[in-house]
Amino acid sequence: MALARLFLVLFALLAALPGRAAPAPTPPARPLTVYFFDVGQGDAALIVSPTGKTVLIDGGPPEADEALVPRLRQLLREPIDLVIMTHPHLDHLGGLAKIIQGVGAKRFMDPGFDHPSEAYRKLLDVVGQKVGQVMTPTPNPSAPETLLSVGLGEGVTLTILWPRTPRDAFLDDTRSDVNANSIVTKLTYGKTAFLFTGDAEPETEAFLLTRPIDFTSTVLKVAHHGGKHSSTAPFLAAVKPQAAVISCGARNDYGHPTPEALERLGKAGARIFRTDLQGEVLAVSNGTTVTLTAQKGRSAPVVVTGQTTGPVAKGPMPSGTSGSVGSTRGKVVPANGKLPASSTKGMRYVSLKGSEVFHSEDCRTLERAKTQERTVYKDRASAMRERRPAKDCDP
Template sequence: MSPRHLALLGTLLALSACKESPDPSTARPSETRRYFGTAADGKLHVYFFDVGQGDAALIVSPKGNTVLVDSGPASAAGHLVNRLPELLVKQLDLVILTHPHNDHHGALDAVLRRVGARQLMEPQLPGAPPDYNPLLTAISGRGIQVVSPAPPTSTPNAPQRINLGDGVSLTILWPRAPTEPLLESDKAAMEVNSIVMRLSYGETSVLFAGDALAQTEEYLLAREVSVQSTLLKVGAHGLNSATTAPFLARVGARAAVISVGANNDLRAPAAATLDRLKAAHVQVFRTDVDGEVQVVSDGKSLVVTPQRLPQGKPSDTRYTLVGQGPTPEPNFWAGKPLPEKQVPPPPPEDVQPIETLQTTKTEPPAPVADGRTDRSKKYKGKYVASRKRNKFHYPDCDGAKKIHAENLIEFKTREEAAQGGRQPAQDCNP
C-alpha cells in the first residue's frame, strides 16, 4: 500500500474514532444495579441466614413475592446487604419484625437502605427499647407503611392472613391484640408476645416461632390453634424456656432450624431443648454449624440444603421432608370464650393483600395543604403524633391527650411532623 493510501486510511480511522467516542463530559453514567436475583421458578423458597446470634430469614413465593422475617443483629448488616440483593429482583414486599429486640432488627436500617421495602409489620408492643420507636419513625418517614399483626376488624375471630400468591399464605397466629389481650410477663413481655406465624404451601408448611416462650406455646395449645407444620423455626434460639414437649407433639415437625451464633453468651441451644427435639424425631439444622439453611417447597415436599455438610457427606446432599398434607385453617377462635381482660388501644389498618401493596415512596412527601388557622401560622412549639396514625397534633389537642405514651412521637417543626404523609388533625388543625 502506498504512503498516500496509508495516510488516508489513518485519517479515516481517526475520524471514525472521534465520531464513535462521545465527549466524556456528556456521557451518561451507567445505573448501578441494585438487585441480582433470578426470575421466580414456581417454587417456594425460604432462606435462613447465618447472622450469628440473631434471626433473619427470607421468604420468596412461587410468584416472586418476598417477605423478610427479622433482620439479625447490627453485626450482620455487612452480610445481609450483600446477600439479599443476590436473591431479590425488586424491593421487599414486606418486612416482619417479630419483636423489638436488637438481635432481630439491628441490621434493619442498613438492609432497607440497600434493598428497600413496601411495608413493615411489627407487634406494636408497649415498653419497647429506647432505640426502637425512633427506628420505626425513620422507616415511616421513608414512605414505608408500618402495620400491625392485629386480626381484621371485619372478622376479629379470624387470624390475619397474608396471601403471597399461587396458593402460598402466611397466617399470623400471635399476638392478637386488641381482640385478645397480650400475655403478661414480668421479665419477658417482648418474647411471650413475639409474632408467631405459619407459612403454608400445598401439603407443606413452616412455623416461625420468633422468640416465643413456653407461655406462648401453652396459650396457643389451650386455644387449639393449628400449628402443625413440616418444619419448625425453633423459638428463642433453642433456649430451654421454649420448645416444650407438648408443643413439639402438636407441631409434628419433621425438621427444625435453630438460628444461633457460635459460642454465644446465652449458651444456646440448650442441651435440654436438643434432647426434646431428638425425642420427637426432629432433624435439627443449626446456623452456627450448618451455615445458611435453604428450604424449597413444590407444595408436596420440602427439600432442605445446608450451606455446610458434615465431613464425609457428598457435596450434593439434600434432605427431603414429605409434607403432612394440607392443614385446615378455620376461624381458630370462633366460639371460644375470650379472657376478660382486653387491650385498650385500637388496631391500625389491616395489612393489604401482598399483591396490592403500594409502591414505596422514595420522593419527599407532598407538602401539607396550608389551610391553617392564625394560631398555626404563628405557632413555634413542638408537634406530636401517634406512630399508629397518620395525623399530627398540638400537644394540647384532645386527640393528642389520647395517645398512649409508648406510641407518642414528638416533632420540632410542622414540616417534620408532616413527613411520611401525616396530615393535620381536624380537632385542632395545627
C-alpha cells in the same frame, strides 16, 4: 401522624373460612424457598414465594447487616414486599434499618408491643421515611375471630397466629413480655408448612395451644435460638416438625441451643439444622416435600415430607376471652384506627420519659413502669402534637 397505620385487611386475604373443605393439593411446579441466614446470634429468614413475593422475617443483630444487605441484594431485584419484625429485641431488629435503606421494603409489620429502646425508635424513624405501609397484626374489626392471612400467590399463605390485640390482650407477667409477644406465623404451601416463632416463650406456646389452630408444620424455626424454656413438649407434639432450624451464633454467650431444647426436638423426631454450625440453611418446598440444604459441612440435602392436610384455622376462634383483657385493650378499634371522640372524653394520656409514644392513662404498660418519669397530656390532641400513639393500647 407520621406513620400511616393501615389495617392488614387492606392487603390480606382472609384465612380459610370455617367448615370449608380443603381442596386436594396438587404438586405445584414452582418452588417456595425459605433462606435461614447465618446472622450470628439472632434471627433472619427470607421467604420467596413461587410468584416471587418476598417476606423477610427479622433482620439479625446490628453486626449482621454487613453481610446480610449484600446477600439480600444478590437474591432480590425489587424491594421486599413485607418485612416482619417479630419483636423489638436487638438480635432481631439490629440489621433492619440498613436493610430497609439498602434493599427497600414496601410494607412493615411489628407486633405493636411498646418497647421504647433506642434501636427500635431509630428503626421506626427509618420505617417512617422509607416504607409505604406500616401495620400491626390487628384482626379485621368486622371479623375479629378470623385469623389474618397474607396471600403470596399460587396458594402460598402466611397466616398470623399471634399477637391478636386488641382481640386478645398481650401476654404479660411472662419471663419476657417482649419475647412472649413475638409475631408467630405459619407459612403453608400444599402439604408443606413452616412455623416461625420469633422468641416465643412457653406462655406463648401454652396460650396458642388453647386456640383451634392446626400447628402441624414440616419445618419449625425454633423459638428463642433453642433456649431451654421454649419449644415445650406439648407444643412440639402439636407442631410435629420434620425439620427444625435453630438460628444462633457460634459459641454464643447464652449457651444456645440448650441441651434441653435439643433433646425435646430430637424426641419429637425433627432433623435439626443449626446456623452456628452449618451456616445458611436453605429450605425449598414443592408443595409436597421440603428439601433442606446447609451451606457448611458435608451433609447431603435432607428431604422431608409435608403432612399438612387442611386450613390453619380449625374453626372460628372462640368468642369470650381470658380475664386479662383490660378495658383499654379489649376495645375493638374501628377501621380508621381511632376511637370515636365520645369514648375518649375526659381521658388523659401519658408518655414515659425517653419514649416517642403516648398511652391512655389506664394502659397496663404504665402500671408496669410505675417508677418511670412521665409526661401527662390532658387530651389526645396535645399528646399527638408531641408523640405518636403507642401500639399496645392504641390511644
